[in-house]
Each structure stands twice: as C-alpha cells, then as structure tokens.
Amino acid sequence: MFHPIAGAGSIQRKLNLILVATLGIALFIAATTLLLVQVRNEWRNAQRDLATMADVVALASEAALAFADPRTARQNLQVLAAQPTVVAAALYDNQRQPFAAFEAPGEREARIPPVSPGVGMSFGMRYATVVRPVLSNGEPIGHVYVQTRHGLAAEVAEYIGWLLVATLASLLGALLLARRLQRTLTAPILEVSRVARAVLEQGTFDVRATRRSHDEVGQLVDAFNAMLEELGKRARVLQEANAALVASEARYQLAARGSSAGLWDWDMRAGTMFHSPRLKSVLGYTGEEFPDHPDAMLRLTHPDDAAAVQRALDAHLSSDTPYQAECRLRQKDGGWRWFLVTGTALRDEHGTPYRMAGSLIDISERKQTEILLQQSNRAKDAFLATLAHELRNPLAPLRTGLQILKRPGASELVVGRTLETMDRQLTHMVRLIDDLLDISRINSGKIHLEFAPTSLCAVVQAALDLSRPAMDAAGHALDVDLPAEDIQVSGDETRLTQAVGNLLNNAAKYTPAGGRVRLSLRRDGGQAALVIQDNGIGIPPEMLDQVFSLFAQVENGPGHAGGGLGIGLFLVRSLLEMHGGSVQASSAGHGQGSTFTVRLPCLAETTPAPAPATPHQAARLAGTGPSRVLVVDDNVDAAETLTAFLEMIGFETRAAHDGASALSAAVALAPQVVLLDIGLPDTSGYEVSRAMRAHPELSRVTLIALTGWGAEDDRRRALEAGFDHHLTKPVDLHVLEELLRSVLEAQGQ
Amino acid sequence: MLALVRSLLAVYAGVLLLHAAASAQGLGVARDSAVKAAFLFKFGSFVEWPPGTLRPGAPLVIGVLGDDAVATELERIAQGRAVEGHPVAVVRLRDGTEAEALHILYAGGVREARIREAVNGVRGPVLTVTDVPVGGQPGPVLVFSQEEGRVRFHASLAAAAVRNIRLSAKLLAVAQQVEGR
Numbered sequence: 001m002f003h004p005i006a007g008a009g010s011i012q013r014k015l016n017l018i019l020v021a022t023l024g025i026a027l028f029i030a031a032t033t034l035l036l037v038q039v040r041n042e043w044r045n046a047q048r049d050l051a052t053m054a055d056v057v058a059l060a061s062e063a064a065l066a067f068a069d070p071r072t073a074r075q076n077l078q079v080l081a082a083q084p085t086v087v088a089a090a091l092y093d094n095q096r097q098p099f100a101a102f103e104a105p106g107e108r109e110a111r112i113p114p115v116s117p118g119v120g121m122s123f124g125m126r127y128a129t130v131v132r133p134v135l136s137n138g139e140p141i142g143h144v145y146v147q148t149r150h151g152l153a154a155e156v157a158e159y160i161g162w163l164l165v166a167t168l169a170s171l172l173g174a175l176l177l178a179r180r181l182q183r184t185l186t187a188p189i190l191e192v193s194r195v196a197r198a199v200l201e202q203g204t205f206d207v208r209a210t211r212r213s214h215d216e217v218g219q220l221v222d223a224f225n226a227m228l229e230e231l232g233k234r235a236r237v238l239q240e241a242n243a244a245l246v247a248s249e250a251r252y253q254l255a256a257r258g259s260s261a262g263l264w265d266w267d268m269r270a271g272t273m274f275h276s277p278r279l280k281s282v283l284g285y286t287g288e289e290f291p292d293h294p295d296a297m298l299r300l301t302h303p304d305d306a307a308a309v310q311r312a313l314d315a316h317l318s319s320d321t322p323y324q325a326e327c328r329l330r331q332k333d334g335g336w337r338w339f340l341v342t343g344t345a346l347r348d349e350h351g352t353p354y355r356m357a358g359s360l361i362d363i364s365e366r367k368q369t370e371i372l373l374q375q376s377n378r379a380k381d382a383f384l385a386t387l388a389h390e391l392r393n394p395l396a397p398l399r400t401g402l403q404i405l406k407r408p409g410a411s412e413l414v415v416g417r418t419l420e421t422m423d424r425q426l427t428h429m430v431r432l433i434d435d436l437l438d439i440s441r442i443n444s445g446k447i448h449l450e451f452a453p454t455s456l457c458a459v460v461q462a463a464l465d466l467s468r469p470a471m472d473a474a475g476h477a478l479d480v481d482l483p484a485e486d487i488q489v490s491g492d493e494t495r496l497t498q499a500v501g502n503l504l505n506n507a508a509k510y511t512p513a514g515g516r517v518r519l520s521l522r523r524d525g526g527q528a529a530l531v532i533q534d535n536g537i538g539i540p541p542e543m544l545d546q547v548f549s550l551f552a553q554v555e556n557g558p559g560h561a562g563g564g565l566g567i568g569l570f571l572v573r574s575l576l577e578m579h580g581g582s583v584q585a586s587s588a589g590h591g592q593g594s595t596f597t598v599r600l601p602c603l604a605e606t607t608p609a610p611a612p613a614t615p616h617q618a619a620r621l622a623g624t625g626p627s628r629v630l631v632v633d634d635n636v637d638a639a640e641t642l643t644a645f646l647e648m649i650g651f652e653t654r655a656a657h658d659g660a661s662a663l664s665a666a667v668a669l670a671p672q673v674v675l676l677d678i679g680l681p682d683t684s685g686y687e688v689s690r691a692m693r694a695h696p697e698l699s700r701v702t703l704i705a706l707t708g709w710g711a712e713d714d715r716r717r718a719l720e721a722g723f724d725h726h727l728t729k730p731v732d733l734h735v736l737e738e739l740l741r742s743v744l745e746a747q748g749q
Numbered sequence: 750m751l752a753l754v755r756s757l758l759a760v761y762a763g764v765l766l767l768h769a770a771a772s773a774q775g776l777g778v779a780r781d782s783a784v785k786a787a788f789l790f791k792f793g794s795f796v797e798w799p800p801g802t803l804r805p806g807a808p809l810v811i812g813v814l815g816d817d818a819v820a821t822e823l824e825r826i827a828q829g830r831a832v833e834g835h836p837v838a839v840v841r842l843r844d845g846t847e848a849e850a851l852h853i854l855y856a857g858g859v860r861e862a863r864i865r866e867a868v869n870g871v872r873g874p875v876l877t878v879t880d881v882p883v884g885g886q887p888g889p890v891l892v893f894s895q896e897e898g899r900v901r902f903h904a905s906l907a908a909a910a911v912r913n914i915r916l917s918a919k920l921l922a923v924a925q926q927v928e929g930r
Contacts, residue, residue: 063919066791068899072923137794137832 011186011193012179019178023171031163039156046128046150047121053083054132058144061091065099065134065142073100080146081105087127088147091134092116099142109149116143125153188217192224205232261359264343266294268354273297279360284332297360302328302336309341317345317353326363338367379550390432394425401425424469430730438498439550439567442574448712449492449578453603456487456528460521462497467504474513481520487528488603491579496600499575502568503532503583503596510594511536523602527581530598539587539594547585548573576600626652627744628671632662632688633706634681638729642675645733651740659683663691666698672747673740678707678718686721693722702743706731784900785880785893786822789813789855792876792891793832795920798852799874799913809835812851814842814867815858842867851875856889874913878902887911894925901925 057076064073073091077100080086088110091099096116103110109127121130128150134142188209195209205228211221262279266272273294280290283300290296301309305327316323323343328336343358401422404410410418441447460482471478489496507517511534518533539547550570569585576583581600587593629651633639636657643653654669656662659680666674674692678685685705692698704725705718718726725739793809803809809832813820820841827837840851854871855878856864865883879889882903890908894901906929909916921927 060919060922063795063917063923066794067788067902067923069901069923076922136791 011189012182015182015186016175016178019174020171023174024167027167027170031167035156035159035163038159039152042152042155043123046123046152050121050128050130050146050148050150051132053080053086053148054130054144054146057089057091057146058132058134061100061134061144062136062141065091065093066136068093070100074102076100077102083148085148085150086146087149088112088145090116090145092143092145094140094142096143111147113145116145119143123150123152126150184213185217188212188221192221195224195228199228199231205229205235261361263357263359264297265357266343266355268294268356282360282362283329283337289332297329297341300330302330304328316343320345323356323358326367329360337362337364339363387436391429394429397425398422424473426730427469435502435567435571438571439574442571446712447578449495451490451492453488454491454493454496456489456496456521456530456600456602457482458486459493459496459500460519460530462493463500463504464519466497466501467508470505470508471517474508474511474515476508476511476514477516479516479518481518481522483522485523487521487523489528489579489600490603491600495575496579499572500530500532500598502572503598506568506596507532507534507536507594510534524599526601528598528600528602530600531595532598533593533595535593538590538592539585540590541587544585544587548583626650627673627740628652628654628669629740630654630656630662630666630669630671630674632656632659632665632674632680632685633677634658634679635677638677646740649737657681659685659688659691662688663695666692666701667695670697671701673702673704673743675704675706675736676723678705678714686717689718689722702747704739704743781900782816782818783822785855786819786826788893788900788902789819789823789853789878790826790830790832790837792853792878792920793835793837795917796876797915797917802874803835803852805834807835808838809833809852810838810840810850811853812840812842812855814854814856815860815863816855817841819855819857853878855879876914877908877912890914890916891924896925903928906930 057080060076060079061073064070064076077089077091080089080102081104086102086104087107088101088103090101090112092115093099098112098114098116101112103112111127111129117129117131119131119133121128126149127147129145129147131143131145133140134144188211191212192209195207198207199205208225208228209221211218211225262282263274263276264279265274267274271294273292273296275290275292275296277287280287283290298306298309305325309325309327312323312325315321323341323345325341327339327341329339331337340361340363341358342361343356345353345356347353401418404418405415438447460480464478464480504517504519511517516535518531520531520533522529548569550567569583573583576598579600581598583599584597586595586597629646631639631642631646631653633642633655634657636655639655639657643655646653652669654665654671656665659682662674662676662680676685676688680688685707689703689705692701692703702725703723704727705723706727706729707714707718708729715726725743727736727739789811793811811823811827813823820839824839827839830837842854850873851871852874853876854868856867857880858864861881861883864879864881865885868877868879868883868889869885869887871877876891877889878891878893880893882892883889887908888905890905890912892903892905894903902924903926904916904921904924906916906921906927908929910929921930
C-alpha cells in the first residue's frame with residue numbers, strides 16, 4: 001500500500017534527478033571542454049614560454065659558445081636566476097659536453113644531464129625540460145638545456161576545483177528554482193495520482209481531479225476525468241451484466257438442480273462428451289462407470305428405442321429439425337426408465353455441426369401415467385360398448401314378450417311364462433342400472449349407508465332370493481351352509497344384500513350351465529367369514545389382483561360366456577370396505593373354479609336375532625269413495641301405465657304432462673296425493689312443488705317425487721322444494737302401493 | 750651532403766678549439782693559429798659593415814698578412830663555407846699597401862711596425878685584427894690575447910667607429926676587454 005505522499009516524493013525526486021542528471025552532464029561537458037581548451041592553451045603557452053626562454057639563452061650564448069667563453073656563458077645562464085620557475089639550465093658544446101651550467105639556489109630537483117639530450121621538449125608532472133640548438137651563422141654550435149617547474153598540474157587542479165564549485169552552485173540554484181517551478185507541473189499530476197489511487201482503493205468512479213491549468217497537464221486532467229467517466233460507465237454496465245449473469249447462472253443452477261434434467265455436451269471435433277453429474281446420478285452411475293464418451297448414452301439405450309433416437313439425431317444434424325426423442329435407458333440396477341432426450345447443435349459457417357448440447361429428463365412417471373391413461377381410455381371405450389350391449393340384451397326378450405302378450409289367443413300358460421321372463425329381464429336391467437348409479441355414487445363419495453345391527457343370515461337369505469332367478473336359469477346346484485347361530489354385523493342390510501347378491505350372480509354367470517355353487521357362512525374369531533365357491537371358468541393367476549378393479553372384466557376381452565360390465569366386483573369390494581370388511585378372490589387357474597371370501601367384523605354373539613317384522617297389513621282405505629291421485633309425467637306412456645295400475649288398485653286418477661296443466665288439473669281434481677316427475681318440458685318438478693305448496697287449496701296435498709335422479713342430493717333438494725316423499729324410477733309398483741296406503745292412512749288419521 | 754660536411758667541419762673546428770683550450774701550451778703556435786683562423790672566420794657573423802660595402806652574394810674578403818699558418822688554416826676552414834650568406838675569400842697579403850677591397854684584415858707576424866703600418870694604412874670599413882696592441886691611429890679594432898692559456902680578444906669601439914663598422918653586443922660580451930665603452 002502506497003501513501004500518496006510517498007508517490008508525490010517519487011515524482012519530484014525523479015524530476016530532480018532528471019534535472020541534476022541533464023544539468024550535471026551539460027555542466028560537466030562544458031567544464032571539461034573549458035578545462036581541455038584551457039589546459040591546451042596553458043600547455044602551448046608553457047611550451048612557447050619555455051622555448052622562448054631557451055632560445056633567448058641560446059641567442060645570448062651564441063657568442064660565448066662560438067668563442068668558447070664558459071665564463072660569459074655562465075653569466076648568461078645566471079640571468080635565468082631572475083626567472084623563479086627555472087630550476088636549472090646548461091649549455092653544451094658541439095661535442096654534447098657540458099660547457100656551462102646553472103642551478104637555482106636551494107633547488108633539490110635540479111637535474112643537469114651529463115651529456116646533452118637531443119633537441120626537444122618534455123613535460124613531467126611538475127617539471128618541463130627543453131633542449132634547443134644554439135645556432136651561429138646558421139650552424140648549430142651547441143645546445144642549451146633549461147629545466148623549469150611548471151604550474152600546469154596545480155593550475156588544472158585549481159581549475160577543476162573552481163569548476164566543481166561552480167557546477168555545484170549551479171545545480172543547487174537550479175534545484176531551488178526547479179522546486180518552485182515543479183509545483184505548477186507536479187501538483188496537477190499528483191492530484192491525478194491521488195484521484196487514481198482513490199479510485200483504486202475505494203473502487204468508486206465518482207471522484208474527479210480538479211483542473212488547474214490550460215496546458216497539456218490541464219488536458220491530461222480533462223482526459224483523465226473523461227476516462228474515469230467512461231470507466232465508471234463501463235464498470236456499471238459490467239457490474240449489471242455480471243449481476244445478470246450471476247442471477248442467470250444461479251437460476252440455471254437452481255433450475256438444473258430442481259429439475260430432474262441431466263445435461264450433456266458433445267464436442268464432435270474432439271470426440272468427447274461431457275455428462276453432468278446430475279445426469280449420471282439420475283441413471284444411478286458414478287463418474288467412472290459412465291465415461292465421457294459420445295457412445296456412453298447410446299450403449300444404455302433400449303434396443304427398441306435406439307433406432308428412433310438415431311433417426312432423430314440424424315434428422316437434426318442433417319436438416320436441423322428439433323432433436324427430441326423419448327427412449328428407455330438402462331439404469332445401473334438393470335431397470336429401464338423413460339427419458340426425454342433433447343438437444344441443439346452448434347454449426348460453423350459452413351453449416352457443419354461441431355458441438356451439440358442438451359438435456360435428459362426422466363419422464364418415467366409421465367410415461368407410466370400416459371400408459372395408464374391409454375389403458376383406462378381403452379377400458380372406457382370397451383365399457384361403453386359393453387354397456388350398450390348389456391342394456392340392449394334384456395330389451396329383446398321384453399319386446400318379444402310384449403308382442404306375445406298383444407297377440408289375442410295366447411294361452412294362459414304362455415302369458416304366465418312370458419310375463420315371468422319379462423319380469424326377470426326387467427329386474428336384471430334395473431339392477432344393472434342401479435349398480436351403475438351406485439358406482440357413480442361411490443366414485444363421487446355420495447353413497448349413504450344406514451348402519452344398524454343386521455343379521456347376516458337374513459342378508460344371505462335375501463341375496464339368495466335375489467340371485468335365485470339367475471341360478472335357476474343356469475340350472476346350477478346351490479349348496480348353502482349357514483351357522484346354527486345367527487351372526488350379527490353393523491351395516492346397511494340393503495347394501496350388504498347387494499354385495500352378497502352380486503357375488504352369487506357372478507358365480508352363476510361365470511359357471512357353465514349345470515354347475516355347482518357353494519355358500520358357507522361361519523364365525524371366525526371377531527369376524528364373519530362368508531365363502532362363495534363355484535366350479536366355473538376360474539381366474540388366471542395374473543388376474544387375481546385385478547378382478548376387483550373397475551372395468552376389469554371388459555379389459556380381458558368381452559364376449560366370453562357370461563359377458564358383463566366388470567363393475568359388479570368393484571361394487572362388492574367398495575361396499576364391503578365401507579363396512580370395514582374385505583373380499584378376496586382365489587382360483588387354481590383357468591377352468592378350475594373361483595372362491596371369493598368375504599370377511600366382516602361382527603358384533604357380540606349375544607345379540608338375539610330381531611323378531612321378524614310383522615307383515616304389513618295392506619288396508620284399503622275405507623270411507624268416502626276412491627282416493628284421488630294426480631300423475632304428472634312428460635312421458636305419456638309412463639303416465640298412462642301408472643294411472644292404469646293405480647285405477648286397477650282402486651284410485652281415481654288424472655294425468656298431466658307439463659307443469660302448467662299439472663297445476664290446473666290439481667286444482668280441478670283436488671287429489672290427496674300427487675306423483676310428480678322432476679324433469680318436465682316447461683318447468684322443473686321442484687317449481688311445480690313450490691307452486692302447489694303456495695296454492696291455498698293444494699297446500700296440504702301429499703307430494704311424492706318420481707325421478708330418475710336418486711342421489712342423496714336429489715332427495716334433499718326434493719324435500720326442500722316441499723316434497724313429502726321421494727321415489728326413484730323405475731318405481732316398484734308394490735313399493736308405491738305400500739307408500740300410498742301409508743300416506744292415506746296418515747291423512748285419514 | 751653539404752650540411753653534413755659543414756657540421757663535420759664545425760665538429761672539427763670545435764675539436765680544435767677544445768684542444769687549444771685544454772693544452773694551449775703544449776700544442777703551441779700551431780694550435781693558436783687554428784684557433785685564430787676559426788675566430789677570424791666567425792667574426793664576420795658578429796660585425797655589421799656599412800650598407801653597400803657587402804652586397805648580398807658578394808664574397809666576404811679576409812686578408813691575411815704575415816702569418817701563412819693562419820692563412821692556410823683559414824683557407825681550409827672557409828673552403829666551401831659562407832658567413833651570413835657570403836662566400837669567404839682568403840687573400841694572402843705581402844704588403845699592407847696592396848690593400849684591395851677587404852672586409853677583414855688580419856696582420857700577424859713579429860714585426861710590429863709593419864703590422865701597425867698595415868693596420869692603420871688600410872682605409873675604409875675594414876675589421877682590423879692583430880696579435881698585439883700596436884697602437885697608432887685608428888689602431889686595430891680587435892686584438893687577440895691570451896687568458897689562462899686560451900685565445901681571447903680585446904675590442905676597440907673607437908677604432909670600430911672610425912672604421913664605420915659595428916660590433917655586435919654578443920661579440921662585445923665575450924671580449925676580454927672593450928676599449929672606449
């Protein structure tokens with residue numbers, strides 16, 4: 001972490017360094033040049049001076065040498081004593097032998113060569129020597145030698161010293177001046193630097209540098225601010241994009257985790273395929289068991305599906321149709337599961353796919369549901385076909401019977417048998433429709449049971465009575481084995497009878513003519529066990545679980561011996577389960593007969609069997625003429641048959657076929673009882689009922705609903721609309737007669 | 750080639766001069782003659798004659814009277830040499846009367862009267878040199894002398910003035926004695 005001040009010091013130091021370096025180099029070069037020029041000049045001057053001095057001596061000594069006068073020569077040399085720099089001097093004759101010599105007094109460094117050195121000059125650090133010829137008449141007659149002490153080195157040293165002082169002073173002055181001037185330059189840069197650091201440290205792009213000048217530095221500040229602006233903008237965009245990306249990624253991860261989809265990514269060029277861990281775990285494999293190879297998934301594909309998958313893939317790669325295929329894949333445990341494989345290929349500029357990615361979704365449950373739906377749909381279709389067939393079956397004998405009855409001259413025996421057959425067929429049909437309605441009620445939870453202590457023996461007896469026509473028609477032998485002591489259960493006697501009757505009817509139906517049906521009832525601990533056994537066609541083992549399912553029968557192919565809707569056993573099981581009981585089927589196989597075992601929780605043994613109800617004494621109302629009954633039904637035939645029956649048993653009747661005429665007929669007749677159909681062409685039976693109740697003359701009449709709608713709801717609605725009783729069509733005439741008599745009795749009282 | 754010869758000669762003259770200085774006594778007159786001849790030759794370099802008396806390229810004429818040894822030596826020295834650009838001509842004189850256009854006259858020998866007559870008899874700007882101070886008017890300009898066994902000379906500024914010649918300061922500096930200063 002840098003401190004701003006440290007940064008500032010650095011740039012100032014650099015500027016100073018630049019200043020010192022450049023100025024120093026310039027000063028050094030200038031000083032060195034000056035020094036060199038000076039030294040050269042000094043050198044030349046010294047040389048010239050020395051040569052001149054020697055030449056003067058030579059000139060002065062010409063005669064002395066020419067005329068061999070050492071004394072004069074010495075005198076000449078002695079003149080040099082006036083020169084403080086001269087250390088020594090000498091004259092040599094033409095034989096290079098010393099002729100005269102001079103040494104400055106007290107000079108230790110004086111050196112006089114014993115033989116004249118050659119003409120020339122030599123400079124040492126402190127001394128310079130020169131040898132010049134002495135000429136006379138243009139001819140050399142000897143040499144003069146002079147040794148001087150020169151101040152060149154000292155001068156150079158002194159000069160260098162002054163140069164150093166001048167250079168240092170210049171640098172110091174320049175630095176002081178630069179220090180003042182630099183601030184104008186460095187301050188904005190330091191400002192920019194401070195702002196940049198703030199941006200870096202705080203990560204915000206909101207700070208700006210202040211512009212202080214209009215020069216290039218000012219432009220730099222402007223550019224820097226503009227750059228910050230742009231950076232801030234981009235950072236914001238980047239941040240938003242990043243956030244969006246993160247959110248998208250998180251969403252993707254969540255979606256990928258949340259869904260059962262596994263992901264795959266196929267690099268076609270490299271020949272590798274990435275399978276997400278999720279994909280592997282969906283199939284139950286670990287990473288090593290599922291190699292990242294393009295064929296890995298194909299190897300697990302069910303042989304029946306592989307071709308379709310390959311076709312879809314080929315079609316996608318060649319013509320870019322969406323790649324989507326459903327196939328079964330083998331899991332690690334060997335089981336097959338359904339998967340939806342989808343994907344898209346990436347293509348290069350030539351349209352050649354080079355990469356493909358997609359997902360793998362477990363659709364086993366959907367597939368199963370789909371299969372179930374298909375099966376259920378098929379079952380429903382079959383059921384409807386069978387239902388139509390079953391409903392039409394009884395109609396043929398009924399029509400035939402009617403035609404026989406209409407023919408005059410039919411013997412009493414024939415009429416009796418015909419009526420018996422018609423009654424049987426009608427009963428069968430009514431029961432069929434009742435069963436259907438019951439199933440509808442069970443499925444919608446609208447069935448109503450009236451629980452009461454019930455004798456199982458009575459139930460069995462009633463059921464036997466119900467099924468006797470079918471048993472007798474098929475010629476079956478029936479063995480009944482009832483316990484000596486009756487078994488009591490809590491239940492709805494009618495429904496229990498219906499359940500047992502259904503089982504007996506079933507046995508009769510699925511046993512070839514002349515078969516044997518056995519029924520046994522016994523107590524088994526806290527339960528009653530009822531077993532109904534036949535020696536009929538039996539049930540294949542794989543069907544044992546399904547026989548109680550709705551439509552189970554039709555699924556296995558209609559058209560066998562008994563035919564049927566396959567709703568009977570469903571009804572049996574549903575009713576028994578509503579009583580807390582159960583039913584089980586067992587069979588040794590096809591043709592081996594079937595055994596159905598019913599178990600019901602029973603009540604304590606001590607409860608005595610209730611005394612059989614005293615038979616109702618049908619009492620014809622005595623008194624003031626025949627009672628009056630108004631029949632209202634839009635079905636003219638139904639109304640006519642009903643009025644015919646009522647007049648046969650002594651009522652005065654009138655029929656009406658819609659709501660309006662019903663009301664006027666009621667006022668005209670003033671009946672004790674009105675049998676009112678609910679579905680009328682102009683209005684509903686409920687409306688008619690309310691209208692009658694509102695009518696002063698009709699308010700006390702007894703209203704009985706006659707309807708095909710037999711549900712609890714319908715019953716309740718009828719009572720709410722003012723009806724006193726509710727009967728479901730087709731009405732059992734005996735029941736109607738009983739009701740009418742009890743109503744009239746009540747009115748009579 | 751000429752320069753080499755010259756320097757060799759100069760060396761020879763120097764050798765002679767040294768010998769004369771080292772052992773003047775031993776070598777005697779012959780040695781003195783050589784030194785004197787060398788001096789006579791060199792004097793030309795330290796004397797200025799009036800303009801017109803020694804034209805450029807004209808020979809410097811040295812007359813020798815009464816001393817054949819010196820004359821011979823001088824002729825030898827001057828052979829092929831020049832003084833200040835002037836070739837040197839040596840003239841042996843029998844009498845002082847037969848004076849020609851001389852620049853230097855050396856009067857030697859033992860007869861002083863003859864020497865005096867020759868020196869004083871010659872007219873014009875002539876550097877007159879003798880071995881002895883013969884006197885008379887104007888008298889010789891230079892007179893050879895002996896000092897510590899070595900040849901020296903005396904100079905007379907008065908005689909030179911009469912002769913209208915100038916002796917250089919250098920020459921005067923090495924003169925043993927200068928009259929009329």
